[in-house]
Amino acid sequence: MEEELCYSTVCFKPFDNQKSTVPQLEESVIYAEVKIKQSTTQTPPETSAAECSLNKSVLPAHDSLSEAKDATTPIFSAYRPATVILGLLCFFLLAALTAVSVFNYIHKSKYNNILARHTQEKATNLQLLADMEVLERERARLKTQGEQMNGTLNFILKKSSFLVDKYCQSTGNGVQCTPCLQNWIQNGSSCYYFNKDWPWKTWTESQEYCKGYGAQLAIIDSVEEQEFINQHTESYYDKYHGYWIGLSEKKEETWVWTTGAELEGGFWVYAPLKGYMECVLSMPSKNPLQSWISTSCNMRNRWICEVDVLTWPTFLQAQQNQSGPST
Template sequence: MEDELCYSSVTFKPFDKEKSKVRQSEEPVLYAEVKRKQSTSHIETTEKGASTPISPVYRGVSVFLGLFCFLLLAALTAVSVFYYIHVSKHNNILAQYTKERAANLQLLADKEVLEQERARLVTQGQQMNNTLDFIIHKSSFTGDKYCQFTGNGVRCTSCPQNWIQNGSSCYYFHKGNLWDTWAESQKNCEKYGAQLAIIDSVGEQEFINQHTESYYDKYHGYWIGLSEKMGNIWVWTNGARLERGFWINKPYEGYKYCVLSMPSENPLKSWKDESCYMISRWICEVEVLTWPSFLQAQRNHSDPST
């Protein structure tokens, strides 16, 4: 409700010049008083509100809410601290895992390198054992027929110099002007730790025929390691019996002949039996010698010469 205003009347007297001379201190002073009268109902309401006490229920709710806010803040703080510690621990574990994984990968790579090196050393050891075994069992073995000194050190070939490799064997085709009997030819081969050629396949016979050439007359050929024993039995120099022959004509029986391989247009018909005392060229055969890889040199494929 709006405040009420109280009004009072004010009287103004006319100005008198004569009395103006009178000392101002003696003049009466008039005051106008304006009083503001407040609404009684408003004052009563204010006074009544100020005097109303706070309910205990509201006070308990306020305390509970305050305590709840405090507990909630404390819980959030604890969760934040726990999360920070957990994340830090997780990051440390992840970093350690990454580091150990990288180390593990490096170890696996090193292991693979070591396995390869081990396999290489095992292979090299086997090669050296095979080479040593070959040398031990060849009383006439001479290293200079296989190995030569070069600017890069010693280099060795699978076959002796001037021999030709075919498969697992090396062959020497004698083409000089000095000829020998079958027995002498066998001794010439033994100087290299070899023997007269033993032919046991069509492919080998074709290879032999490919590297032979006609010389002197049609009766001369190349001695191979086949000879006749008692009872018309044909035997190779290693003691094995003949299983398949490549004869031009059926051989004679009972004369103890030896066999020449003749140059022929048909490789499968090129063997001829002849007296073992006839002098002719010869063909030697020896197994391939496998050297350790650090001693191996390029194979010698040149044609044999004296």
């Protein structure tokens, strides 16, 4: 079958816009040529005519398409202000985020600086507390040292004479002092001197000797002290000689210590004779609780002196010599 040509007629009306300067034209007729491909099968004439009619109604003219495009142009123009506003909002949002970031950075830097100062001040405070503890210990040490010096001064002022060289010695580290005189032995709060030298002395002479050192004949008021004295005495000459202690009979049947205190109890070998105004010796004995005898105060014997321990300030203290007195 040969190709058929279908023609369609399209009528265009003039624009209604009266302001248009384009002169109105009369209706024009445009012919659009539509080619129909040849079918492999023979198409009835009725089908070709219908298809041709369909093509005539569907195909638009060129000017009709242009008019459709012009109709959509105002729609896009309506979104242009919204696009501009949205862009401005994005700009301001970005500026706000930038400002917040800068603000956060500045304040974070300030916070870090404050934290660093706080840490430094805390460390300084801890150091000050440590220094204060050191100063408190030093203050306590100085207070104790002051009390010791006052005690030493009071001890010295009570003596009629005070032999410093008997307590203190010069060493390579300066002057060091002992709580007891040289060749004296410390026991508790007292220092004792056990005489072993010749000549021996009477009870009165022995007491005067002790006074020369700010001491007195030993006063025994406890079992422990009696045992200590018995450990440092020894037998000499004969069984009638011993060591004078500070006990004597001042009144009939009254035994009195050199301090004026009356005797309570005692460590007698046998009951003392009364009324003879005698003095007391401590004899070396296997039983320290039975070692006192009374005898004439004019008999010559060895003696035992006793004096309070002298408390020196710490910087003057030295280790006490615990060896026995020299002979």
